[in-house]
Amino acid sequence: MLNIALPKGRLGDKVYDLLAGIGYDCSEIYDDNRKLIVTNEKSGVCYLLVKPSDVAIYIEHGAADIGIVGKDILEESRPDIYELLDLKLGKCNMCVAAPESYIEDLDRPLRVATKFTNIAKNYYISLNREIEIIKLNGSIEIAPLLGLSDVIVDIVETGTTLRENHLKVFEKIMPISARLVANKSSYKFKNAEILNLVTKLEKELADK
Ligand code: PRP
Numbered sequence: 711m712l713n714i715a716l717p718k719g720r721l722g723d724k725v726y727d728l729l730a731g732i733g734y735d736c737s738e739i740y741d742d743n744r745k746l747i748v749t750n751e752k753s754g755v756c757y758l759l760v761k762p763s764d765v766a767i768y769i770e771h772g773a774a775d776i777g778i779v780g781k782d783i784l785e786e787s788r789p790d791i792y793e794l795l796d797l798k799l800g801k802c803n804m805c806v807a808a809p810e811s812y813i814e815d816l817d818r819p820l821r822v823a824t825k826f827t828n829i830a831k832n833y834y835i836s837l838n839r840e841i842e843i844i845k846l847n848g849s850i851e852i853a854p855l856l857g858l859s860d861v862i863v864d865i866v867e868t869g870t871t872l873r874e875n876h877l878k879v880f881e882k883i884m885p886i887s888a889r890l891v892a893n894k895s896s897y898k899f900k901n902a903e904i905l906n907l908v909t910k911l912e913k914e915l916a917d918k
Contacts, residue, residue: 714729728911796889807861807872808861
């Protein structure tokens with residue numbers, strides 16, 4: 711039996727469809743309930759429905775064998791787990807954005823609002839630019855509109871949130887997509903099961 715941590719939400723739904731398509735189905739997942747653990751003995755899977763930002767924590771602690779997590783979260787928290795496969799789903803970019811008319815003042819530290827404090831720090835260290843971080847938990851785009859920050863470091867998918875708030879991308883930091891990850895001991899002790907799933911997934915992705 712493989713315990714799979716699935717991020718709840720849009721990405722999780724897409725990933726589940728992909729896994730179900732290659733034989734790891736669990737019809738109970740579609741039932742109208744609030745169950746967080748659903749199992750299908752026949753397919754040999756147990757899905758754990760967790761918050762996307764917590765997937766890597768379950769994997770690192772061995773509460774799940776494998777899971778699906780965004781590259782943004784892997785870069786931000788650098789968990790001690792294996793990254794096995796790029797699923798090419800949930801594609802977006804980690805960007806620096808600011809109001810359309812923004813002009814940087816190089817004589818003072820840049821005020822950066824973000825959820826991704828480590829990604830932002832590492833990025834500006836690489837540019838040798840002094841910054842002040844303002845850690846927020848969501849609706850990051852509002853920060854420069856209120857003068858709380860100069861720029862934001864955040865995920866841009868369709869660009870709609872930026873456009874509707876008169877912000878624009880100034881720099882792209884890195885492309886993001888969903889990754890299949892594994893707990894290190896599970897990878898050793900459930901190696902055949904995990905590799906079997908990886909091989910099927912690779913084939914499915916190549917055929918798409
Ligand atoms: C994310 C991200 C942006 C938005 C980008 O927010 O932080 O705000 O999506 O998507 P778009 O380019 O397609 O508009 P999320 O919806 O996760 O909510 P949050 O504000 O709570 O972070």
